[in-house]
Amino acid sequence: MNLKQVLYQISSQGIKIWAEGDQLKINAPKGALTAEIRDIISQNKTELLRLIQQKSHNFSAQSIP
Secondary structure, eight states: OOHHHHHHHHHHTTOEEEEETTEEEEEOOTTTSOHHHHHHHHHTHHHHHHHHHHHHHHHHHHHOO
């Protein structure tokens, strides 16, 4: 499963994921964070963290006038 598929699966379940420092934070509706999705997030943690931090940095840089 590629990273886009991982993010699609996570978001399609209503799961929100963000970075705080070097940690991933997750907010999910009750029952949405299944063992399978936890495993997928765990297996892709480094890549997800890097992508989220990169998107956050790019957004902040674009917001500066």
